[in-house]
Amino acid sequence: MRVRKAVALGAALTLTALVSACSSGSSSGSGSSTLNWWTWDDKQAAAYKVCATDFEKANPGVKVKITQYNVVDYFTKLTAGFVAGKAPDAFQNSVQFFPQYADQHQLLPLDDYIKKDKFDLSRFSVGVDSWKYTDGHQYGLPLDWAATGLYYNTDMLTKAGYSTDDVQKLNWNPDDGGTIGRMIAHLTLDTKGRRGDQPGFDKAHIKTYGFGQLAAKDFLGQSTWSSFVSTTGWRLGNKANWPTELNYNDPRLVKTMDWIRTLVAKGYAPKLGTFTNTVSDVDLLSSGKVAMETGGSWTASTFAKIPNIKVGIGPTVLGPDGKTRAVFSNSNGNTIWAGTKDPDLAWKWVSYMGSEACQTKASATGTFFPSIPASMDASAKALKAQGVDLTVFTDMLKNKELYPSPDFRNGAALQDAIEPLIEAYFGGQKNDSVFADMQAKTKSILTQK
Amino acid sequence: MAVTVAPGPAALPRRPPRKHARRFSPGRAVAWTYLGGIVLVTLFPFYWILRTALSNNYQLATNPSSPLPVGFTWGAFERVLGIATTAEAQAQGGSGATLDIAIYLRNSLIYASVQTALIVLLSAAAAYAFSRLHWRGRDLVFNILISALMVPSVFTLLPNFVLVKDLGLTDTFAGLILPGGLFQAFALFFLRQFMLGLSTEVEEAAIIDGAGPLRIFLRIILPMSAAPIATVSLLMFVNAWNDYFWPLLIANDQSVQPLTLALGVFKQSSPQAAPDWAGLMAAALIAALPMLLLFIAFGKRIVNSIGFSGLK
Numbered sequence: 134m135r136v137r138k139a140v141a142l143g144a145a146l147t148l149t150a151l152v153s154a155c156s157s158g159s160s161s162g163s164g165s166s167t168l169n170w171w172t173w174d175d176k177q178a179a180a181y182k183v184c185a186t187d188f189e190k191a192n193p194g195v196k197v198k199i200t201q202y203n204v205v206d207y208f209t210k211l212t213a214g215f216v217a218g219k220a221p222d223a224f225q226n227s228v229q230f231f232p233q234y235a236d237q238h239q240l241l242p243l244d245d246y247i248k249k250d251k252f253d254l255s256r257f258s259v260g261v262d263s264w265k266y267t268d269g270h271q272y273g274l275p276l277d278w279a280a281t282g283l284y285y286n287t288d289m290l291t292k293a294g295y296s297t298d299d300v301q302k303l304n305w306n307p308d309d310g311g312t313i314g315r316m317i318a319h320l321t322l323d324t325k326g327r328r329g330d331q332p333g334f335d336k337a338h339i340k341t342y343g344f345g346q347l348a349a350k351d352f353l354g355q356s357t358w359s360s361f362v363s364t365t366g367w368r369l370g371n372k373a374n375w376p377t378e379l380n381y382n383d384p385r386l387v388k389t390m391d392w393i394r395t396l397v398a399k400g401y402a403p404k405l406g407t408f409t410n411t412v413s414d415v416d417l418l419s420s421g422k423v424a425m426e427t428g429g430s431w432t433a434s435t436f437a438k439i440p441n442i443k444v445g446i447g448p449t450v451l452g453p454d455g456k457t458r459a460v461f462s463n464s465n466g467n468t469i470w471a472g473t474k475d476p477d478l479a480w481k482w483v484s485y486m487g488s489e490a491c492q493t494k495a496s497a498t499g500t501f502f503p504s505i506p507a508s509m510d511a512s513a514k515a516l517k518a519q520g521v522d523l524t525v526f527t528d529m530l531k532n533k534e535l536y537p538s539p540d541f542r543n544g545a546a547l548q549d550a551i552e553p554l555i556e557a558y559f560g561g562q563k564n565d566s567v568f569a570d571m572q573a574k575t576k577s578i579l580t581q582k
Numbered sequence: 583m584a585v586t587v588a589p590g591p592a593a594l595p596r597r598p599p600r601k602h603a604r605r606f607s608p609g610r611a612v613a614w615t616y617l618g619g620i621v622l623v624t625l626f627p628f629y630w631i632l633r634t635a636l637s638n639n640y641q642l643a644t645n646p647s648s649p650l651p652v653g654f655t656w657g658a659f660e661r662v663l664g665i666a667t668t669a670e671a672q673a674q675g676g677s678g679a680t681l682d683i684a685i686y687l688r689n690s691l692i693y694a695s696v697q698t699a700l701i702v703l704l705s706a707a708a709a710y711a712f713s714r715l716h717w718r719g720r721d722l723v724f725n726i727l728i729s730a731l732m733v734p735s736v737f738t739l740l741p742n743f744v745l746v747k748d749l750g751l752t753d754t755f756a757g758l759i760l761p762g763g764l765f766q767a768f769a770l771f772f773l774r775q776f777m778l779g780l781s782t783e784v785e786e787a788a789i790i791d792g793a794g795p796l797r798i799f800l801r802i803i804l805p806m807s808a809a810p811i812a813t814v815s816l817l818m819f820v821n822a823w824n825d826y827f828w829p830l831l832i833a834n835d836q837s838v839q840p841l842t843l844a845l846g847v848f849k850q851s852s853p854q855a856a857p858d859w860a861g862l863m864a865a866a867l868i869a870a871l872p873m874l875l876l877f878i879a880f881g882k883r884i885v886n887s888i889g890f891s892g893l894k
Contacts, residue, residue, distance in 0.1 A: 175847060175858075179668045203849035206830055213743070213831040217752040411857070419643035438673075439640050440653075498672075 167196045168475070168482055169221035173207040176500035177225070184491040188482060197482060215239050215472070222473040223483050226273055226466045228263050229544035234468070235266045236542075241469040242270035246480045256489070257504040258530065260464025263537055267375055273466030274487040275504040280460045280535055281356050282525045283450075284418055284436060285425040287443040289341065293319050293328070293424075300447035304455050305361055307388040310396075313450050317343035320424040321401045329401050336400025345417050345426025347393045348405040348559035352551040353538065355461055356414065356427050362389040363459035363536070364452025370539035377579050379541075381551075382572040387565055390558065397559070405559040418444060430526045434499035437521045448525050448534075462535040464504060502526065543578050550574050635659065635864035638674050642859055658860035662845070662868050674860070682836070683844075683868075690840040693758055693829070694822035700763035701818045702811055709773035710799045714785065724774070731767040743831055753835040762828065769814045776810040777803060816880060820873055841869055 170185075172178050178201035185197035200221065202210050208230055214220030215237070226234070234240050247254065254261050260275025283300060290297065295316065303313040310317065321329030321343035328334065329343055349357050353369065367385040370376025380386060396402040408417065414428045419439045427449065436444040451458050467486055469479045485491055492508035495501075499516040502523075503509050509530070513523045529535050541547070554571050557563040634642065638653030645652045657674040660666035664683050711717075712724045742761040751757030780803065788798050804811070826842045833839045845865035848858050 176672070179672070182668075201847055203846050205849060206846060210830060210834075214834060216743070217747045217832075217834075219752055219834045413857070416643045416646065420646045421644075435640075439643060441641075441644050 171224040173204040273468040275464040277501040283447040284428040289424040305450035306453035360449035379575040463538040658864035686844040705769035713777035
């Protein structure tokens with residue numbers, strides 16, 4: 134008897150599932166007045182809710198649904214959505230995946246809308262060109278911009294005998310490290326309290342590293358080596374956009390990488406693998422494991438909230454000439470899916486997100502830097518009131534020290550090919566000859582159709 | 583029923599005196615130390631999860647090796663259960679993500695239980711046909727089916743996805759459940775091996791009494807296989823409960839997303855950002871809790887059933 138009941142129950146459950154499946158299937162198919170927008174950033178998902186509310190008020194009957202997936206799953210989910218015909222109407226996009234999606238005709242060109250609405254692209258101070266594809270179409274509006282700066286533990290800096298002013302004009306060269314090289318050595322402490330430049334310093338027992346994770350697998354070096362080598366005039370691509378190879382074998386980069394290896398060998402910066410990949414810049418500095426590091430502008434507001442530690446922000450280093458500063462900057466974009474049921478509404482939302490009104494409101498939390506200068510000023514002001522000084526970054530923008538990251542094809546394949554080689558180099562399994570291999574690889578990957 | 587009970591051993595060996603059992607010996611000490619060490623090593627990660635879940639995410643970074651929660655708070659659990667506001671969550675360094683846990687819990691329950699019911703029912707029926715019924719080509723068909731065990735699931739992922747998409751079943755429970763529910767080589771294999779070992783006398787007696795194959799299956803084979811079926815059910819339920827990738831591909835709509843997928847928002851939001859460790863650990867605990875309860879309730883049964891060999 135019990136068996137029969139169990140079987141009946143099982144069959145009933147299966148039927149219920151099928152029925153409810155059918156009903157939920159039909160309900161999600163209709164409802165064109167719901168606009169789906171996706172982002173990978175939980176903080177921006179929260180920040181843009183303000184815009185969504187305003188947009189819904191201005192457009193009765195429209196509901197904006199903001200969904201966030203963590204970055205590891207985000208692009209998998211998007212691709213699955215493209216294939217299944219269930220991608221969001223509009224979504225935050227990264228330059229790394231943009232060319233691929235444009236090639237697959239998954240993105241809606243915005244040119245006609247821009248022309249029709251007389252939407253002025255010059256309102257954005259950065260990032261517009263990153264979202265123009267090789268076919269001449271504009272596929273996205275820049276959502277934000279990011280830079281990097283030097284974050285330091287103010288207490289450690291003062292104890293080492295430096296003032297915060299000293300950090301404002303540090304210079305660097307790949308031969309002896311310049312003033313920042315000396316500062317890094319002095320900031321490093323072993324477990325017995327001896328500094329990196331003092332006799333008896335024990336590099337096997339480090340309490341605090343002078344500088345953060347420079348020996349990392351990051352293939353763009355955005356928050357590691359890029360702000361150093363860029364001061365020498367080196368650029369990642371052989372062309373500003375759509376490069377056909379990346380300049381890994383340039384002597385300037387090779388020398389920079391050598392300098393990083395010597396820093397690590399002396400115990401001034403952590404070895405590759407000392408901290409796992411999941412340990413973030415925020416964790417490193419907050420825990421007192423490092424005294425200074427290159428960090429993204431997006432972490433500025435986080436550091437301000439960490440208790441019991443005062444973190445200062447300085448600009449990235451000046452180059453060997455003592456006056457050049459160059460910082461790699463990237464802009465995420467807002468793109469519309471070609472398969473959206475209501476492209477007009479999607480454009481309405483995307484263009485509203487690209488307005489000063491929305492950008493100013495959403496960026497007040499400081500979780501991203503808007504690409505519209507007036508909104509950026511408002512955001513910087515709002516954050517200043519909360520004790521976060523963004524002057525370092527806004528100055529970089531004003532002084533034109535930022536240069537945009539190049540758009541290139543096959544970003545994911547490139548990353549998969551290059552990162553193991555960088556790891557092998559910093560791990561000591563490969564020497565300088567690896568850079569020629571890397572450059573050759575980028576050539577074959579970037580020119581692949 | 584003609585069940586022959588094997589005669590028991592003539593006499594139980596006399597229990598050794600208690601004193602003897604308690605006596606200290608170096609071997610015993612080593613064994614206990616080893617056991618204690620293993621228990622500690624096994625349980626410590628769970629403690630660390632709990633300790634992190636009860637910490638304030640901002641303060642956590644300042645004292646990562648503290649053995650106790652840093653800045654004790656229930657905030658992470660409140661975030662996971664969806665009772666903290668976004669502002670509260672962000673004030674503690676949490677993810678700004680909000681989630682409606684009741685819906686996800688319901689989805690997970692439907693997904694895991696319906697899939698388990700399907701697997702058990704279909705696998706048991708198939709196992710019966712492959713073990714107790716005699717038909718031409720039986721072993722060949724079985725071998726072909728069982729070779730599916732050798733195919734890594736990543737290979738079937740894409741065809742399954744395309745099929746489900748073409749059937750228009752994305753964003754539905756049917757799309758979630760059917761590919762995994764209709765065929766599980768392991769469950770089939772496991773149940774068939776067990777049923778092969780069942781004695782034929784009971785079955786023959788039923789045939790003499792006039793029972794057909796269906797009746798034999800429902801009335802005799804199924805009840806006799808209760809223990810392995812319980813084991814398979816439990817394993818399949820846990821599997822479905824923990825499943826992440828398939829729902830990730832199929833379920834876009836909140837109404838069908840299981841808990842595992844929803845809790846993914848606590849993972850690293852962007853490549854260089856610090857994840858909400860406290861939220862992530864609280865989420866992991868909450869997601870694992872039903873499984874933990876299941877094992878506490880049925881643990882003995884699982885262990886027993888693994889050693890269970892039926893009538894021999």
